[in-house]
Amino acid sequence: MSTELPRSLAEIRDDFLELSQQDRLQLLLEFSDELPALPERLQGHEDELERVEECQSPVFITVTVGADGDAPDVVRMHATAPREAPTTRGFASILAQGLSGLTASEVLAVPSDYPLxxxxxxxxSPLRIRGMVGMLGRVQRQVRAAVAAA
Incomplete structure (x- = not known):
């Protein structure tokens, strides 16, 4: 594997790699059920989230850096994805759980090929993997923008 991953993402990766292909799909479905709900301030304001065009399903994300009482450089990723799209929802959940709580520099250091x-x-399908790569790229772009604006 390439660069050193933050522990949260390394643990998720290792959990998947310890399983058979069939069990990996089951774990992905479990992640889809665990996609954190949007914070109350974003509920009903989904228009403030960015559409991930690389995904076939309607996935929307946003990140905060240093908001809601977090330290100034702590990132939180929020996402919505329909229950009818469990693969995409699972990918969003992996990233939301794996990236939230990291510092901006840790998020920006995550290799773009992490989904692979x-x-x-x-x-x-490769199209679905491309969607997760696109999600990660959009998160990193939003983090860079938030850091530049701070």
Whole structure:
């Protein structure tokens, strides 16, 4: 594997890689059920989230840096994805859980190929993997913008 990953993402990757292909899909479905709900301030304001165009399903994300009582450089990722799109929802959940709580520099250091390292390339279509890569890229772009604006 490439660069040193933050522990949260390394643990998620390792959890997937310890499983068979079939069990990896099951774990992805479990992640889809665990997508954190939007914070109350964003509920009903989904128009403030960015659409991830790389995803076939309607996925929307936003990040905050140093908001809601967090330290100034702590990132939180929020996402919505329909329950009818469990693969995409699972990818959003992996990133939301794996990136939230990291510092901006840790998020920006995550390799863009991280989605390729969790062992799902044979289990899901390349288009879906591309969607997760796109999600990560948009998160990193939003973090860079938030850091520049601070």
């Amino acid at each position: 390292t969790i062992g799902l390339s044979e289990a899901v």
